[in-house]
Amino acid sequence: MTALSLNKVVKRYADLQVIHGIDLKIEPKEFVVFVGPSGCGKSTLLRMIAGLEEISDGDLTIGSERMNDTAPAQRGIAMVFQSYALYPHMSVYKNLAFGLETAGVSKAEIDVRVQKTAAILQIDQYLQRKPKALSGGQRQRVAIGRAIIREPKIFLFDEPLSNLDAELRVQMRVEIAKLHRDLGVTSIYVTHDQVEAMTMADKIVVLRAGRIEQVGSPLDLYNRPVNKFVAGFIGSPK
Numbered sequence: 001m002t003a004l005s006l007n008k009v010v011k012r013y014a015d016l017q018v019i020h021g022i023d024l025k026i027e028p029k030e031f032v033v034f035v036g037p038s039g040c041g042k043s044t045l046l047r048m049i050a051g052l053e054e055i056s057d058g059d060l061t062i063g064s065e066r067m068n069d070t071a072p073a074q075r076g077i078a079m080v081f082q083s084y085a086l087y088p089h090m091s092v093y094k095n096l097a098f099g100l101e102t103a104g105v106s107k108a109e110i111d112v113r114v115q116k117t118a119a120i121l122q123i124d125q126y127l128q129r130k131p132k133a134l135s136g137g138q139r140q141r142v143a144i145g146r147a148i149i150r151e152p153k154i155f156l157f158d159e160p161l162s163n164l165d166a167e168l169r170v171q172m173r174v175e176i177a178k179l180h181r182d183l184g185v186t187s188i189y190v191t192h193d194q195v196e197a198m199t200m201a202d203k204i205v206v207l208r209a210g211r212i213e214q215v216g217s218p219l220d221l222y223n224r225p226v227n228k229f230v231a232g233f234i235g236s237p238k
């Protein structure tokens, strides 16, 4: 069964159409990377999948269910934002626990899941700290932990590393790839960084002005870009 599919998905903001009929299938455990220039609609697509933005037209199917009108919390999806989306006044523990508390999970179960998540991300020694007392990389791990702890079927990452320095970006890229191998959760990862796309993706989706230019493996796109735009974006010599 396909993990997620988009069928002729359209987004309009009043008179302005920004997504023009996207068709896409994502298979279970796939790591799919959306690339494209600023303003091409990457975040809008993720937000529609997450349920943070209404779909104007077309269908979103997750598993076997049409989910256009399903509440975000019921979609089995967790979104990772840039690390500054942490709650600054809460401890790391609270940041991790918060989503589960509001979902009515018991304190004992929350504690088990916080400890497990913190161990996976190696942030166990920082649970009582506030985000401002952490490094950029540690904060980003907490942001990822907040998604993992919900045990979602699908992860959405919206340029999660874009405000980290270059060295940390490389390190976190490797860690996210490892996490994906270990947990096997279907993932969509948005970036405008070619290297991230080429090294992390099973499948790359190249977007331009609200349309898909090409979908394929990194090697496919590199060797057989359909046009100059894709070639330029992927860094292919053609």
Ligand code: ADP
Residues within 6 Å of the ligand: 013, 016, 018, 036, 037, 038, 039, 040, 041, 042, 043, 044, 045
């Ligand atoms: P990306 O994430 O690829 O940079 P976005 O999805 O943020 O692009 O934006 C796609 C287009 O939709 C842009 O032209 C942007 O200006 C427009 N847009 C995004 N959000 C809104 C909004 N709330 N109202 C009107 N236009 C929007």
Ligand code: MG
Residues within 6 Å of the ligand: 042, 043, 044
């Ligand atoms: Mg964006």
